[in-house]
Amino acid sequence: MAVTEAGAGPAAHLPLQLLLRFADAAFEQRFIQHYVAFYFRYAQMSLLLGALLITGDYLVDRFAHIHGPANLLRLTLAVPVLLLGLGFSLLPKARQHWQPVMASFIVTVALCLMLILLRIDQEGGAGLKSWVGVLNFTFLEFYCFVILGVQFRHALASGALIMAAFLYALGWHAGLLAQEAGYWSYHVLTVFILAAGIGWWREYLLRKEFMARSALDDSLRAAEQRALRLAHYDEVTGLPNRRLFAELAAPALERARHSAGGCAVLHVEIDRFGGVHELYGHGQGELVLATIARRLRACLRGGSDLAAVPVMDQEPSLLARLGDQAFAILIPELTGQERASAVAQRLLAAVAKPVAVDGQPLRLSASIGIAMFPGDATDLLHLSRCSEQTARVAAEAGGARHKFFDEALNARARKRVLLEAELREALQAGQLRLHYQPKVDARSAGLVGAEALLRWQHPERGLLPPGDFIALAEESGLITPLTDWVLHTACQSLRRWSDQGLPALPLSVNLPASSLADAGLPEQLEGLVRQYQLHPASLMLELTETMVLRDVATAVGVLDRLRALGFGLSLDDFGTGYSSLSHLKRLPMSELKIDRAFITDVARGGRDAALAAAIITLGNELGLQVVAEGVETAEQSQFLIGRGCPLQQGYLFSRPVPGADFERMLQSGTTRR
Structure with a gap:
């Protein structure tokens, strides 16, 4: 029988001796x-x-x-x-x-x-x-x-x-x-x-x-210490969490307030770190985060159990992990932006050093937002909020950089928060709309299908295109209910058109990147078409090349199941990503869409024309239906027809139109009036 004293060394043994004494x-x-x-x-x-x-x-x-x-x-x-x-x-x-x-x-x-x-x-x-x-x-x-x-x-x-x-x-x-x-x-x-x-x-x-x-x-005692550590420290990196960071930062801010000094709060966000989890798994991702945490701690020179490290021989700074890929740093007695900028550059350089993962170098970058005390805010809550908003702006600008907070960013952040709240309300208040852009056979302008495009009928700002709110929906977690609404509304439209005796044409629906990570997607779609009594082929599921290539093995597995159920699969924006022909061969697609970037100058010849022709030939040889999107002129249309791509989509034929206008097109069978 043995008992170990926490931190006391070897276990204590009880010898059956006349003079009793524990070994420890x-x-x-x-x-x-x-x-x-x-x-x-x-x-x-x-x-x-x-x-x-x-x-x-x-x-x-x-x-x-x-x-x-x-x-x-x-x-x-x-x-x-x-x-x-x-x-x-x-x-x-x-x-x-x-x-x-x-x-x-x-x-x-x-x-x-x-x-x-x-x-x-x-x-x-x-x-x-x-x-x-x-x-x-x-x-x-x-x-x-x-x-x-x-x-x-x-x-x-x-x-x-x-x-x-x-x-x-x-x-x-x-x-x-x-x-x-x-x-x-x-x-x-x-x-x-x-x-x-x-x-x-x-x-x-x-x-x-x-x-x-x-x-x-x-x-x-060990359980209490572990519970206490879990309550105050991040288990992966050993750094203080948000709660302990607030407790440790409060005295530093109070001292700065009394001494009329300054502080800086830095929010460090690792750029596109979600891809590391998807590519290598969460285990390797946590090892990468632990390595980055050690670098940040070393970059601030020194360290302790509280991750308190001295900067410029001053009061120790504080380093904490806030979320999956975010860190917070409080640097006391730092009044000038120049010194804060120097610290941020050092942190960016530390993150940029390659990390070995499975024997391969992985290069990452970070976006850093900096808020200064007392100029930007006078308490930790608002300082953290300002630095986080600024880091988000730095990430949207391309990442691998740092920015300082200003009122323009604050106004933009408030607008973003307001827009998110309004989008949540829009889901409940019925402000979302589906518009339909026809796919036509350019030789006769006859309808061969349509693409369902989401619009937001904002009560004050009017009709908003998806570019104004889809990115926000993905970041805020609203993309899933938005996608569900689009799928249900598209199926309702198909059911209504069928009940009216209108031609049964396939309707394309764009899926977000997160959908391919959902193993239950095939069952969800199968239940949806069963609910509305539709044939799976009436739904064409559009996925971009970039989202498919995030995890090809997983994507192929989900797409094979969807294709086996009878759903049409369209590869959108082909040519704009980094796919290889081997990837294209593995994907069970039924349709290939040429991105508008290759269509704009096809009538002038040159490389765009050569690339568009090559994509058309490739798609036809693979047995795929090839659709050119973004067609706006008759010259572009004729060039595509001459190269074997009569299926086209663009403003030359019709803009996206509300459901009632599209139903009239279905009745006439053409986009011509």
Whole structure:
């Protein structure tokens, strides 16, 4: 059985030895403190009881036996020693030195008692030569081993000295016959062994009980410390979390406020870190974050358990992890933007160093927002908010840079927050609309399908295109309910058109990047078409090349299941990403859309024309339906028709139109009026 002291080293073992002692010195010290605390009050009562018993002996001898000065020694010698021991126990540091002092005290009392008994013998009383003297020494042995409560090894030394003094007194000063002296010696020795055994066994049991209690206490303490650490520290990086950062930063800001000094709060956001999790998994992603945290801490020079590091020989700075890919830094006594900028550049350089992941170098960048105290805000909450807003602006500007907060950013952030709240309300208030842009056969302008495009009918700003709010929806987590609304509304439209007897043309719906990470997407879509009694082929699911290539293996698995269920799959914006022909071969697509970037100048020839022609040929050879989007002129349309791409989409034929206008196109079968 073993117990480990937190930070004390090896486990403590309990040897079955006569002289008990734990192998771990720190653990032994803990036991001594527990032992003294356990017996302290009891020992104090024993001292008081001893004084009362000696006083009682004096009174008995005073009235029943002798009246000589030897009897008076009990009060003038033994009782003061006992009271002195009791007084010592009342001192503040008595517990720290209890064991050796009490061991010495017992020996002193024994010598006093022996001197008193010898004097009583000289005066003809019942001293050392009588059973009364033997009883006194027997009581001292029990007092030593059992009653007073010192540890066994101290009691053993004291008891041995007492017994040696008694035997010496019997043999040399009592004048007893050898037989009588041997009898008393045997009696005292027997009592000595019995008392020692009781004392040893008592301490042995107490040590075992202490080990069990310590094991429980240590486990509870370890659990409390872990809970406390989890409540205040980030488990991955070991840095303070947002809660502890606020507690540590408050005094620094208060000192800066009183000294009329300045501080800087930096918000460090790792750019596009979600891709690391998707590519390498969360385990490797956490290792990367831990490496970055160590670099940031080293970059600020030094470090401690509180991640407090000195900057420019000043008061320590504070570093904390706020979220999945965000860190916060408070730098006190930093009044100028120049020095804050220098710190930010050093941090950016630290993050930019490659990190080895699976033996391959991974290069990251960061966006840093800086808010200055007291110029930008006067409390940590607003400083953190300002720096976070600024970091977001730096990330939107391309990342790998730092920016300082200003009121323009504040206004932009307020507008963003307001827009997010309005978008949430729009979902509930029915402000979302679907517009439909036809896909046509350019040779006849006949309809062959349509693309459903989301619009927001804002009560004040009018009709907003998706570019004004889709990015915000993705960042705020609203993209999922938006996508659900689009899918349901598109299916409702298909059901309504079918009930009206209109031509059954496939309707394309754009899916967000997060949809491919959802393994339940095929089942969700299958349930949707079953609910509206539609054929899966009536829905064409559009995905951009970039989102598919984030995790090709996962994307192929989801797309294969969708294709097996009968849904059409369209690869949008082809050519603008970084796909290879091997990727295109693996993707189970039924349609390929040429991005408008390749269509704009096709009529002029040159590289755009060559690339567009190559994509058309590639798609046709792979058996894919090729659609050109962004067609705006007749020259572009004729060029595409001549290269084998009659399926087109663009303003030349029709802009995205509301549902009622598109239904009229369905009735006529063409975009021509």
